[in-house]
Amino acid sequence: MDPRHDDIERYLNNQMSDAERHALEKRALSDPFLADAIEGAQSVTPAEFSSDVKTLHEKIKVPASPWKVSLRLAAGVVLAVALGWLIWRSPGTATETAPVLSERSGPVAADTVDQTKDQGKAVESPSTTEAKEHVAQAEPKKEPVAEETNQPAPVEAASGAAVTTAEPAPLAATKTDRAEEEAAPYDRKASAAPREKRLAPSSRRITGTVTEAEDNIPLADVVVRDITTQQETRTRGDGTYSLPVTTENPVVQYTFPGLQPLEQRAGNEVPLNVQLKDDAAQRSEVIAFPPSNWSSSTADDLRLAIPSQGMPQYREYLENNLVVPASAKAAGVSGKVTIGFTVDESGQLKDFHVVKGLGYGCEEEVIRLVKNGPSWNAAHYRKSHVASTVWVKLDVPPGR
């Protein structure tokens, strides 16, 4: 089916016969993957493309010998080096760096909210023994090291932790770390100081990223609230947040329209990354986003876009009227399709686009459903109607 992996290069470099060229062009007309690939490849010179592909091939190629060093291990080593540097740089905070780091990769790596919850519980347990144990375990290894500025020992300890815990989501880990670094380099330091003493509650910030569990999409504008003080903030566009807290182990609540709310005891882990998931029993999900000019400091008078007959009825409509395309049935595809669209000031629906698709006509079907479906009321903000984005996520069941 896929003739040759170097087709694109041969095409670009005029190494194909006219008949071959025609065949490839014809294929591209009904194969968006190939069409996109060719279009992208044509945006650089053939020489650039070939040399880049060659570089990539060299990086990707893994010989057939059974060597066990994986990408993940490499990531672990990078983490370990970074850790070593941290320790070297700031001997004062060395005691808590290691446990924090290993816990940090924990929530990032957690696949489900349940896992994250469990972790939260472990930390929250009355005596917080577990957290203390972490510190206790780490201390003997690190204390002398920190003084001597001698790196090997903690590096090894940390690389072990990183390799095991970072396993499920190395990508997510690097991403969120970076995001956090950019977003709040100061926060980490600020929160590190009081934590180290573990004494009187003082002001610090909880930072992290909120993502949607299934697609791992960063969620913007999630309300993040300390339920004891009612202090709240909202996540930024990349899903990160930074919530000032004043109590020792506050319970943080995350709410987002259309997803299950989550409460999480904030222990000492940094960042506190959580995943919100949709109700497994639900076949549809509708997420209305705030308008683009909305800022979290004036949250008060925002009303999100909503189907005029109400959300439950709307979801019922979606679920009951979906017609699985014959091509999807034939191909045996099933799963979630997410489409996005804009509800403009007057409540008209436009700018339909696919956020996540399955192919085989499924996206078109969901778009059709929404287009022909019940009407919407526009979002309302600062005393006027405004355009805003809505995502509809619908489960396409396996064909019968």
Add this chain to the structure above:
Amino acid sequence: MFVKSKDVSQTDEELIRLYREEGHLHWLSTLYLRYTSMVYGVCLKYLKDREAARDGVMQLYEALTHDLRKHEVTNFRGWLYVKARNQCLMELRSKKHQPSEGISPFLMENGLAEHPEQEVMLHQDTPRLEKCLQLLAEPQQRCITLFYLEEKCYKDITRVTGYDYNQVKSYIQNGKRNLKNCMEQHGS
């Protein structure tokens, strides 16, 4: 030991199965190498930057190392495309720090053309096809005829018509779509 010719003969699905069973990266890399240039092309198209696109290819590879172990993937090629595109769009979106507004422009068209459609034309109902062909704008008609009936490649068509490559491509794409719409409207 693994012989090269053996790798070539394995289907994507067999390689995935081997990777899942043995957990050896060799299988995954063999599989991914088949698509590296395509994924890179897709990344280039969306990210419009060589370095970002190269990073994208490697990121996706890393994501595959666990995704393929967790999920059952039946149509790898299609799945990979969706995954690659989503990753690029996420990247673009996170750069813009905007949750959802940034992705619409090009997604629509491509998203809707997601699946390989059957070749409708030419194999059926020639009189109607001819009629629809007549209705196309002149440049589209000309390019479509050269491409489908005379089986000329884009390069040849540019030579014959004087249009440039991108014009030829878009005439054929649009012409094909119009033709298909026309055939459907006048059918049944």
